Amino acid sequence: MALLLLAALSPIVCHAAASPRDWDCGRGYSIQSLDALNSSVNGRVQVNTPFSLPCFSSYEGQAVAPNATACQAVQKNYASPTFRTEYPGAYMNSQDSMCASDPADQCELDNTNPTDPLAYTGKDCKQGDIPSHYLEVTCACDVKAAFSFSRSSGTPVVVKNSGHDYLSHSSQKGALALWTRNLQKLEYHDAFVPAGCSAGAGHKYAAITTGAGVNCDQAYNFANDNNVTILCAYSETVGISGGWVQTAGHSVLSPVYGLGVDRVLEFHVVTPDGQDLIANACQNQDLFWALRGGGGGTFGVVMQSTHLVEPPIPMVVADIAFTSNSTTLLEWMGIMLEEAAPWADAGWGGHITGSSLIYVNPILSMDAANKSMEKAADYATSHGGSVVFKQFDSFYGFYEEYVAANAVTVGSTHLAGSRLIPRSVLDNEDGRKALTGFLEDIIAAGSSPYVPVSMPTIYKRDGQNTTSTTPAFYSSLWELGVSSTWAWNSTLDQRLAAVEALNNRTAQLEAVTPGGGAYMNEANPFTSDWQESWWGTENYASLLAIKNRYDPDRLLRCWRCVGWEESDVQNSCFNAFNN
Numbered sequence: 001m002a003l004l005l006l007a008a009l010s011p012i013v014c015h016a017a018a019s020p021r022d023w024d025c026g027r028g029y030s031i032q033s034l035d036a037l038n039s040s041v042n043g044r045v046q047v048n049t050p051f052s053l054p055c056f057s058s059y060e061g062q063a064v065a066p067n068a069t070a071c072q073a074v075q076k077n078y079a080s081p082t083f084r085t086e087y088p089g090a091y092m093n094s095q096d097s098m099c100a101s102d103p104a105d106q107c108e109l110d111n112t113n114p115t116d117p118l119a120y121t122g123k124d125c126k127q128g129d130i131p132s133h134y135l136e137v138t139c140a141c142d143v144k145a146a147f148s149f150s151r152s153s154g155t156p157v158v159v160k161n162s163g164h165d166y167l168s169h170s171s172q173k174g175a176l177a178l179w180t181r182n183l184q185k186l187e188y189h190d191a192f193v194p195a196g197c198s199a200g201a202g203h204k205y206a207a208i209t210t211g212a213g214v215n216c217d218q219a220y221n222f223a224n225d226n227n228v229t230i231l232c233a234y235s236e237t238v239g240i241s242g243g244w245v246q247t248a249g250h251s252v253l254s255p256v257y258g259l260g261v262d263r264v265l266e267f268h269v270v271t272p273d274g275q276d277l278i279a280n281a282c283q284n285q286d287l288f289w290a291l292r293g294g295g296g297g298t299f300g301v302v303m304q305s306t307h308l309v310e311p312p313i314p315m316v317v318a319d320i321a322f323t324s325n326s327t328t329l330l331e332w333m334g335i336m337l338e339e340a341a342p343w344a345d346a347g348w349g350g351h352i353t354g355s356s357l358i359y360v361n362p363i364l365s366m367d368a369a370n371k372s373m374e375k376a377a378d379y380a381t382s383h384g385g386s387v388v389f390k391q392f393d394s395f396y397g398f399y400e401e402y403v404a405a406n407a408v409t410v411g412s413t414h415l416a417g418s419r420l421i422p423r424s425v426l427d428n429e430d431g432r433k434a435l436t437g438f439l440e441d442i443i444a445a446g447s448s449p450y451v452p453v454s455m456p457t458i459y460k461r462d463g464q465n466t467t468s469t470t471p472a473f474y475s476s477l478w479e480l481g482v483s484s485t486w487a488w489n490s491t492l493d494q495r496l497a498a499v500e501a502l503n504n505r506t507a508q509l510e511a512v513t514p515g516g517g518a519y520m521n522e523a524n525p526f527t528s529d530w531q532e533s534w535w536g537t538e539n540y541a542s543l544l545a546i547k548n549r550y551d552p553d554r555l556l557r558c559w560r561c562v563g564w565e566e567s568d569v570q571n572s573c574f575n576a577f578n579n
Contacts (some may be wrong), residue, residue, distance in 0.1 A: 002296045003370035003491055004497065014111050014346075015124050025530070026344060028251065030148060030151075030152045031148040031149040031152060032149070032152040032258055033149075033153070034149070034153075034155075036149070037135070037145055037146065037148075037149040038118035038300070038351070040145045041135060041141075041142050041145055043199050044135055044136040044137050044138070044142070045132055045133055045134070045176075046088070046133065047132070047133055048088055048089050048130055048131050048132060048133050048134045049089050049130075049449065049495060050089050050097060050105075050106060050107035050125055050126075050127065050130055051084065051087055051089050051090035051091075051097065051119070051123050051240060052074055052107050052109050052125065052126065053089075054066060054067040054068075054070035054071040054073075054074055055071040055074060055075070055109065055119075055120040055520070056107065056120050056123065056124070056125035057122075057410070058123070058124040059107075059125045059286055060123060060124070060125070060126060060127060061124060061126070062318070062329050066127075066430050068167070069248075074109070074114070075109065075114040076114075078109055078114035078411045079111065079114075079409035079410055079411045080110065080162070080407075080409075080410070081162075081235065081237040081407055081408065081409075081410045082217075082236070082237060082407070084162070084163065084237075084410060084411075085161075085162035085163070085164075085181070085215060085237045086181070086464075088134040088160065088177060088179045088181070089130050089134075090163055091130075091165060091170070091171060092162070092163050092164045092165065092258065092410040092411075093166060093410065093412070093413060093414045094104050094106075094108055094411065094412055094413040094414075094488065095166075095168060095413050095414070096129060096163060096165050096168045096170065096171045097128050097130050097171065097417060098128040098129060098413075098573075099126075099128045099129050099130060099173060099573040100129070100168075100495060100573050100574055100576070100577070101495075101497055101574065101575050101576035101577070102492070102573070103490060103491055103492055103495070104130050104491075105126045105127070105573075106125065106126055106128045106479065106488075106495070107125035107126055107127070107128060108488045109411075110488055110489070111411045111412045111486070111488055114269075114411075116401050119389060119488065119489070127173070127214060127242050128173070128573070129168060129171045129172060129573040130173075131158060131160075131171060131172060131173075131174070131175040131176060131177035132173075132174055132175065132176070133176050133177070134176070134177040134178070134179045135177070135178055136179050136181075136182060136555075137178050137179060137180050137181065137182065137183065137212075137301070138183070139181055139303075140268075140270045140276045140303060142178075143178060143270040143303075144270060144274055144276070145300045146176060146178055146510075147270075147272050147274060147555055148274075149176070150176065150272075150555045151272075151553055151555060153214060154178070155174070155175065156172055156175040156555075156557060156571075157175060157176050157177075157178060157555055157556060158170055158171060158172050158175045158176075158177050158178070158297060158549050158556075158558065159177075159178050159180065159242070159296065159297040159301050159556075160177045160178065160179055160180070161179075161180045161181055161212060161213055161215070161239035161241075162181070162215055162237045162238070162239055162450065164192065164235060164237050164238045164239065165243070166414065166415065166521065166522060166525070167520070167521070167523075167525045167558075167559055167560070168525075168559055168572075168573065168574065169243065169295075169296065169297050169558040169559060170243075170297065170483060170558075170570075172371075172558070172572070172573075173571075173573055174571075178301055179214045180211075180212035180239075180242075180301070180303075180388050181213040182213055183211035183212040183213040183214075183216070183303060183304065183568070184211050184213050184214060184218075184528075185209060185210065185211035185304055186207065186208065186209070186210055186211070186214060186218065186219070186222045187209040187442075187564050188208050188222070188226040188228070188309075189205070189206065189207045189208070189209065189306075190206055191204050191205070191206070191442070192205045192206070192207035192209075192265065192306060192328055193205075193280075193305070194265050194266045194280035194281060195266065195278045195280060195283065195284055196278070196280065196282040196283040197280065197281065197282040197283070197551060202329055202441050203236065203281070203282070205308050206228060206264060206306055206308070206309050206310075207265055207306050207308055207309055208222065208228070208230055208282065208306070208309050209222060209224070209242050209305070209306040209307075209395060210241050210303055210304060210305060210307065211241065211303070211304045212239065212241045212242060212301070212303055212305075213239070214239065214240055214241065215236060215238060215239045215240065216232035216233050216235065216237070216239075216244075217236035217237070217404065219232050219240045220232060220236075220395075220399050222389055223309060223396070224394070224396040226311040227311075227312060228311060228312070229253075229309060229310040229311065229312060229313045229395050229396070230307055230309050230310075231249070231251040231253050231254070231257060231258075231260060231263055231307070232244070232249075232251065232260070233249070233250075233251065234251070234252065234310065234351070234403060235407070235408055235454075236403065236404060236407060237319075240260075240305070240307070241267075241305040242296045242297075242302065243295065243296030243297065243305060244260060244296075244521070245260035245261060245264050245305060245307075246261075246291055246292075246293070246294065246295055246296040246302065247261075247293060247294075247296060247297075247469065247519065247520050247521045248260065248261055248293055248467075248469040248470075248473055248519055248520075249261055249263075249522070250452065250454035250455070250473075250519065251349070251454055252349040252350050252351070252360050252453075252454055252472055253313070253349060253360070253362065253395065254349060254454045254455060254456050254459065254526065255344060255348065255349040255453070255455065255456065255457045255458055255459065256347050256363060256458060256459060257310065257362075257459060258456045258459040258461060259291040259456050259459075259467070259469070260307070261293050261467040261468075261469055261474060262456065262459065262461055262466075262467060263306055263307050263308040264291075264292060264305055264306070264307055264308075265281075265304050265306045265307065266278060266279065266280040266288075266306040266307070267280070267291050267304075267305050267306075268280045268289075268302065268303045268304045269287065269291065269299070269300040269301065269302045269303065270300055270301045270303060271287070271299065271300035271550040271551065272300060272476070272517050272550060272551040272552075272553065272555040272556055273550055273551065274458075275550075277389045277452065279291060279302075285297065285551070286445045286546050287299060287300075287358070287546065287550065289467070289468050289542075289546075290543055290546040290562075292466070292468055292469070292470055292548070293468035293469030293470075293539075294468045294469075294533070294535070294546070294547075294562050295520055295534075295558075295561050295562060297552065297556055297561065298547065298556055298558065298561045298562050298563065299546065299547060299550055299562075300550060300551075300553075300556070301557070306317070306355060312363065312393060312394040312395075312396075313394060313395050314391070314392065314393055314394065315360050315361045315362040315391075315392050315394075315395065315398065316359060316360070316364055316365075316366055316369040316389060316390070316391055316392075317358065317359070317360050317361075317388075317389065317390045317391075317392060317398055317522060318348075318350075318357065318358070318359045318360075318361070318369060318373045318376075318377075318387075318388075318389055319356075319357075319358050319387075319389075319390070319402075319404070320356065320357050320373065320376050320377055320380045320385065320386070320387050320388070321356035321357075321380065321382065321385050321386055321390040322356075322379075322380040322383045322384060322385025323355065323383075323385070324355035324383070324399055324444050325442065328355065328383055329354065329355050329443055330436070330439065330440055330443055331379070332355050332376075332379060332380075333352075333436070333439050333443075333449055334432075334436060335375050335376055335379055336352055336357075336376075336451070337432045337436065338375075338432065338559055339375060339376065340426040340453075340477050340478060341423060341426055341427045341456060341477060342372070343359070343373075343453075344423070344453075344457040344458070344477045345458065346361065346363075346364060346368075346372050346453070347361050347362065347363040347364060347458055348361050348372070348453065349454050350362075350454075351450070351452055351453065351455050352449065352450070352451035352453065353448070353449075353450055353451075354448035354449060354450075355360070355380075355385075357376065358402060359373070360395075360398060361451065362395075366389060366391055369389060370389055373389075373401070392410070412481060412485060412488075413485045413486050413487075413488075414445045414485055414523070415483060415484045415485065415498070415499070415500045415502055415525065416482075416483050416522045416523065416524070417481070417482040417484065417505060417506045417509075417523065417524035418452075418479050418480060418481040418482065418518060418519060418522045418523060418524075419480050419482075419506070419509045419510065419513055419516055419517075419518055420455070420470070420472045420473060420476040420478070420479055420516045420517045420518060420519060421435070421476055421477060421478040421479070421513055421516060422472065422475050422476050422511075422513065422514075422515045422516050423457075423475060423476065423477050424475070424514075424515055425512070425514070425515070425516070426478065428475050431512075434513055435513075437506060437512070438512050440511055441508070442450060442505070443454075447482070447507050449481075450480075450481035450483075450490075451478050451479065451480055451481065452478075452481065453477070453478055453479075454479065454480040455473060455474075455476045455478070455479070456473065458472060461474070467517040468535065468539050468542070468543055469535070469539075470517035470518070470519075470533070470534055470535050470536055470539070471517070471536055471539070472515070472516050472517030472518075472536075473517070473519070475515070476516065477541065479519060479522070480509065480513075481522070482502065482503055482505045482506065482509060482524075483502070484498045484499065484502035484505075485498060486498045492576065495576075495577075496576065497575065499526060499577045501534050502524055502526070503526055504522065506524040506527065510533075517532075517534065517536065518533045519534075519535055520527050520534040520535075525559060525560065525574060525577075526574075526578070527560075527579055530560045534560075535562075540562065543562045544562055544563060545561040546574075547562045548563070552564070557575055559572055
C-alpha cells in the first residue's frame with residue numbers, strides 16, 4: 001500500500017531519463033501522456049489514494065483488500081497533523097479531500113470516533129477532491145516536465161506539501177499534484193547576499209534557506225540549532241515556503257518583526273512557461289513582488305525560499321484565562337477591544353481564544369508587561385481565573401511549551417471566515433460598539449471568539465508597495481475569526497446550510513469593519529468580492545498581469561486564486577456553493 005511505502009522520506013537525485021536531444025528539462029519536448037511523464041522523471045509519478053483507503057473494502061466501485069495494520073495506524077493518528085503531513089493523499093481539513101458538493105464522493109472516517117465501523121464497513125471509498133496522481137518533486141526538471149504534460153494533456157496541476165489548506169488550493173479532482181515534501185533543504189547563512197545583488201548596497205543578511213517541503217516545526221528547530229530566530233506559523237505543519245509566506249505569513253512576532261512576506265529575501269521558482277528563476281529585489285522583481293503576497297500555487301512552483309532571521313529574542317509571555325459565561329465573556333471581549341490599540345503599540349502579539357489569551361512581547365520588561373496587561377489580569381483574577389507571566393530567553397522556549405505541546409487536531413471540516421480589523425475601527429468608540437454587537441451575536445449563538453493578534457503594527461516596512469498582500473494587513477490590529485463546519489456524514493443540504501451561515505457571518509463582519517480586508521489563507525472561500533478583499537483592486541490588477549506573463553496557458557488554476565475565472569467553477573468541488 002502507498003501509505004506504508006511512503007513513510008520514509010529519503011533524498012532522491014533528479015536525472016532526466018531521456019537523451020538531451022529529446023529532453024530539455026520539459027521545454028521544447030511535448031510530454032503528452034502520463035506514462036511519458038513517469039518515464040521522464042524516473043518513475044516518480046504515482047497513483048494518489050485517499051488517506052483512509054486502508055480501512056475500506058471497496059475503492060471506486062472495485063473490491064480491494066483492507067489493510068488492517070495501515071487502517072489501525074490511520075485511525076490512531078486520524079487527528080494528528082504530523083502524521084498526515086507525510087502522505088500525499090492526506091489533508092489537514094476534510095473539505096480538501098472530500099468532494100464538498102457531492103456527499104457520496106469521499107473517503108472519510110468518523111472524525112469523532114475514527115474506529116467507528118459505520119463510516120467504512122460496506123461503504124465505497126471514493127476519490128473525492130484528491131488529485132488522481134502525484135509527482136514526487138525532487139528538482140526543477142520534474143516541475144518543468146509536469147508543466148509540459150499539463151500543457152499537452154489539459155490535466156490541471158496543483159502544488160502540495162503538507163496539505164495545511166482551508167481553500168482546497170492544494171487539491172483538485174482529476175489533477176496531478178506536485179508533491180514537494182521531499183524538498184528538505186535547510187541552510188543557514190551568516191551573510192546571505194541575494195543573487196544578483198551587491199553586498200555593498202546593503203544586501204547582506206543573516207538568513208535561512210528552506211526547501212519547499214520544510215514545515216514550520218523543522219524551521220524552528222533548525223533556527224534554534226543555529227542560535228537564531230525565524231518567523232513562521234503557529235501550526236507546526238504549515239510549510240514555510242508555500243502558501244503561508246506567499247500569501248502574507250503572519251506570526252505572533254509579526255507586530256514587531258513583520259509578516260513573512262516582509263522577511264523573505266529570495267525565491268527559487270519554476271514558472272509554468274518553463275523558466276527556472278531566482279526572484280528577489282535585484283532580479284525578476286515583478287515575480288518577487290507577486291510571490292510576496294499573491295498566493296501559493298499561482299505564479300509557479302517555489303522550490304525554496306530564503307528568510308531573514310534574528311538573534312535569539314527574549315520575551316515575556318502573558319497567559320491569562322478564566323471560566324466564562326455569556327455575560328462575562330462579552331465583558332472580557334469589551335476589555336480586549338478597549339486594550340487592542342494600546343497593546344498593539346506596546347508590541348504584543350498572540351491569540352485571544354474565548355475567555356483566554358496567550359500573548360508574547362519581545363520589547364517590554366516583565367514589570368512593564370504586568371502593568372500593560374493589568375486590566376485583563378484583574379478581570380480574570382476577579383472571576384476565579386489564572387494569570388501567569390513568564391520570561392523566555394528565546395522564542396523557541398515559548399514554541400516548545402505553548403505551540404508544539406498544544407498542536408491543533410485535524411481531520412474535520414473547517415471552513416474559515418476571518419476578517420482583518422482596522423485600527424480605525426478598534427481605535428474609536430463607535431467602531432468598538434459595532435464590533436461588540438457582532439461579538440454579542442456570535443456568543444449568543446454559542447460560538448467563542450477567536451482573534452489572532454499578528455498584524456505588523458509597529459513594524460516599519462521599506463516603502464508602501466513592497467509586498468502584494470492586501471494593504472489592510474498594515475493598517476489592522478486584529479484578525480477576527482469566524483468559521484463553519486459540517487459532519488463527515490452530512491447531506492448536501494446540511495453543507496449548503498453551513499456555507500450560508502458562514503456567508504451571513506462574513507457579511508455581518510464586513511459591514512462593521514469598513515476599510516478591512518481578509519487574509520486569503522484563512523478567509524471565507526465564498527467571499528463575493530474576493531479580489532478586493534484579499535488583495536485590493538489595484539494590487540489584483542498588477543498581480544493578474546504578472547500571472548498572465550508567466551502562466552499564459554493558465555496551467556495553475558486554484559479556487560479564487562489570481563487568474564481564477566467564473567467559468568472555472570464547473571470543475572471545482574466547491575461548485576454547489578458558488579454565489
